[in-house]
Amino acid sequence: MFVIDENDRYGRFRLISWWRQERLLSAKVLVVGAGALGNEVLKNLALLGVGHVFVVDYDTIESTNLTRSVLYRAGDEGRPKALRAAAAVKQINPDVKVRALNGNVITDVGLGVYGEMDVVIGCLDNRESRLWINRQCWKANKPWVDGAIQEISGVTKVFVPPAGACYECGMTEADYRLMNLKYSCPLLKREDIAEGKVPTAPTISSIVAGLQTQEALKLLHGLPVKAGAAMVFSGEANNFYITSYQRKEDCLSHETYPPAEDAPLSVASAAEDAIRFAGATTLQLDRDLLLDLACPRCGVRRPMMKPLALSHYKEGLCEKCGGVMLTNIVHRVEAGSATAKRTLRELGVAPYDVVRVQSGRDTRFLRLCEDRDRTMNWE
Ligand SMILES: [Zn+2]
Ligand SMILES: [Zn+2]
Known part of the structure; x- marks a missing residue:
């Protein structure tokens, strides 16, 4: 017997044979980017009643966003996208718990956040962030769904670690060239990352974000998806x-x-606290840390950290x-060094991150648990 409760907001969904609304209500989804794609994905997640939505964006709303962003209104200009988007999600569906992070996905979102998610949806406009999310999802063993749009065409990709192809497996020489990863001056690539300004219509963001959300919906239900593959739609x-x-x-x-x-540490802990906690000798950094710059011509040195x-x-x-200075980039911190006295945050570690400490060939992975309450505070 199937009883339809007309007061049940999700009553129509429940008529779909495989649908499990309770699964959606308990689900946690990380949405990276609250631009054109992010708006559509977030709107869909709110309508679906996905219970926990963590949204990250470092940007503020501009008037040109208003033609492609269903969650923003005239007058929102200058406000942080993540906060405005999260508030709109809450307005569409109060059942959804939201967490808005007005920050950079590479430097401000720790691996502990990924570890608590069921699926990650990338709504980005640049390869550097996609590559970063891809690596984080592989580390945390979480599936992710990528979307990319241009004019009236777009691509949706699903990646499921640990087997199968990942985003980087699908990268071409041209992608690497565009990222300038192989450039001799690592700082030079920074400017080229301002890809972002690709013209898109709101129609294609609906289509691609619709597919992204639908694939996430299937992942949450344990339905089969085509992992390590791209769905390409040419709108013309x-x-x-x-x-x-x-x-x-x-x-x-x-x-x-x-x-x-779990370690009783936070990003405010010194690197040597983490090293000492594990009885280790070295801390490995996942993000490139620019220690200082030096000019090969005049010998000028500038600390960066x-x-x-x-x-x-x-x-x-x-x-x-005016010449280009040489970069001194480090990936490891030794116990007893001056750098080890710095806090993990100063060394580029994100709140609620997982840090790797080593002694000899033994590696331990420590989650900065004292950051958890502040990081995972659903509203
Ligand atoms: Zn790969
Ligand atoms: Zn100089």
């Missing part, structure tokens, strides 16, 4: 086809971390001769 010819990626065994994105141990992801090309120019 109305062509729709699926292309599968080949897994590259030498791909740099395939590291999956073992479950992390910030993640490369937040550094700009202009900062890499010598104040004396």
